[in-house]
Amino acid sequence: MAVEEPIRIDLEMREDFLSKLKYNPSECYQCGTCTATCPLNGIHEEKLTIRNVLHKAQVGMPADPLVWECTSCKLCETRCPREVDIVGSFQALRGYLYRKRELPTEYEQLLWNILEESNPMGEPKGARTSWMRELDIPVVDGKDTLFYVGTAAAYDPRLQNVANSMAKVMMRTGVDFGVLGKQEPASGEAVLEIGDEAFLDYLLEKNVEQFNDTGVKEIVVLSPHAYNIMKNLYPQYGLEAEVLHYTEYLDRMWSRGNLNFAHKFDMQVTYHDPCYLGRYNGVYDAPRNLIEGVPGVELVEMRDTKSNAMCCGGGGDQIYRNSEDGVRLSDLRVEQAADTGSVNMLTSCGYCIQNFEDSTKTTGKDVQINDVVELVLMSMEEKR
Ligand code: SF4
Numbered sequence: 001m002a003v004e005e006p007i008r009i010d011l012e013m014r015e016d017f018l019s020k021l022k023y024n025p026s027e028c029y030q031c032g033t034c035t036a037t038c039p040l041n042g043i044h045e046e047k048l049t050i051r052n053v054l055h056k057a058q059v060g061m062p063a064d065p066l067v068w069e070c071t072s073c074k075l076c077e078t079r080c081p082r083e084v085d086i087v088g089s090f091q092a093l094r095g096y097l098y099r100k101r102e103l104p105t106e107y108e109q110l111l112w113n114i115l116e117e118s119n120p121m122g123e124p125k126g127a128r129t130s131w132m133r134e135l136d137i138p139v140v141d142g143k144d145t146l147f148y149v150g151t152a153a154a155y156d157p158r159l160q161n162v163a164n165s166m167a168k169v170m171m172r173t174g175v176d177f178g179v180l181g182k183q184e185p186a187s188g189e190a191v192l193e194i195g196d197e198a199f200l201d202y203l204l205e206k207n208v209e210q211f212n213d214t215g216v217k218e219i220v221v222l223s224p225h226a227y228n229i230m231k232n233l234y235p236q237y238g239l240e241a242e243v244l245h246y247t248e249y250l251d252r253m254w255s256r257g258n259l260n261f262a263h264k265f266d267m268q269v270t271y272h273d274p275c276y277l278g279r280y281n282g283v284y285d286a287p288r289n290l291i292e293g294v295p296g297v298e299l300v301e302m303r304d305t306k307s308n309a310m311c312c313g314g315g316g317d318q319i320y321r322n323s324e325d326g327v328r329l330s331d332l333r334v335e336q337a338a339d340t341g342s343v344n345m346l347t348s349c350g351y352c353i354q355n356f357e358d359s360t361k362t363t364g365k366d367v368q369i370n371d372v373v374e375l376v377l378m379s380m381e382e383k384r
């Protein structure tokens with residue numbers, strides 16, 4: 001008869017985990033609602049039993065490496081009857097595993113890339129302004145408004161169009177804004193997800209100093225991921241400017257009558273709420289106000305919407321990992337979009353666009369993916 005290995009209690013991990021919790025561990029009464037909610041458990045063979053992961057960590061059993069699969073979508077938290085900070089708990093475990101160098105191989109390189117080239121993909125710093133194409137956008141010195149483009153939209157050829165569209169919208173409205181150009185830093189969000197606390201601390205101190213030195217009053221951010229960390233963590237490092245997601249910024253302009261929609265459409269669209277904009281920051285109305293403000297556009301909601309929206313699968317740094325075979329969350333979401341009868345799916349996050357466009361190819365669903373700002377620009381352009 002085989003003798004089972006004794007379970008080793010990792011007291012160091014337990015202490016580390018408990019010290020980082022923002023809730024009393026006894027709050028979790030192991031009901032398992034979180035596990036039943038997690039969308040990954042509908043597509044992965046190996047189940048992410050969230051309540052077990054939390055319980056094992058609380059008693060000092062080795063940290064479950066499945067925490068690296070979490071997309072940090074927060075859907076489980078919205079259903080938890082005890083408001084347990086599940087994503088924060090997972091981040092604490094990731095940080096511990098990182099310090100033991102038990103992390104997905106892609107993430108080691110990602111951290112080096114940020115250190116050396118200021119972006120997770122390792123693209124050259126000098127190419128960070130290629131999204132501007134023909135536009136002549138000044139650096140931000142002496143201006144009130146900074147447009148923070150972010151890594152994905154600065155380098156990815158598809159997302160460059162989103163950044164370019166936003167700059168054009170801002171130019172058309174006559175706002176006096178600038179960018180950081182080749183000096184634009186990584187937001188640090190990718191580092192936060194891995195749990196490299198020392199590096200995150202270094203980055204955020206440096207970034208906040210750089211932003212404060214520009215003297216800007218507001219920072220308009222394209223990516224909900226960068227927006228989330230800048231809005232919620234940067235102030236703890238002394239950030240002085242107000243941080244706005246671009247949908248909030250444009251919604252403000254729209255309500256003041258500063259957006260002029262010249263072109264009238266005749267189409268139905270559906271909208272996907274990015275996790276880091278919706279569930280993390282409660283921004284549900286701003287993108288919808290913009291969509292519904294465009295003449296001739298009818299918004300049809302998907303089955304899972306707003307706080308119930310399904311994740312695209314890109315958060316928690318999953319976007320930087322090699323995608324697996326089999327069904328992905330983005331496939332399911334594109335199917336939900338197609339079920340509305342609309343062939344136009346809008347969102348306001350670069351990771352979502354990347355994943356959904358990929359899923360339209362693998363699922364064969366006839367759905368056109370666009371960012372909200374692309375629609376806004378199209379409607380501002382009179383001749384199309
Ligand atoms: S974290 Fe919340 S939902 Fe999950 S088992 Fe604990 S109490 Fe239940």
Ligand code: SF4
Binds near residue numbers: 039072087
């Ligand atoms: S945050 Fe999302 S992916 Fe992570 S455990 Fe919760 S429901 Fe699952």
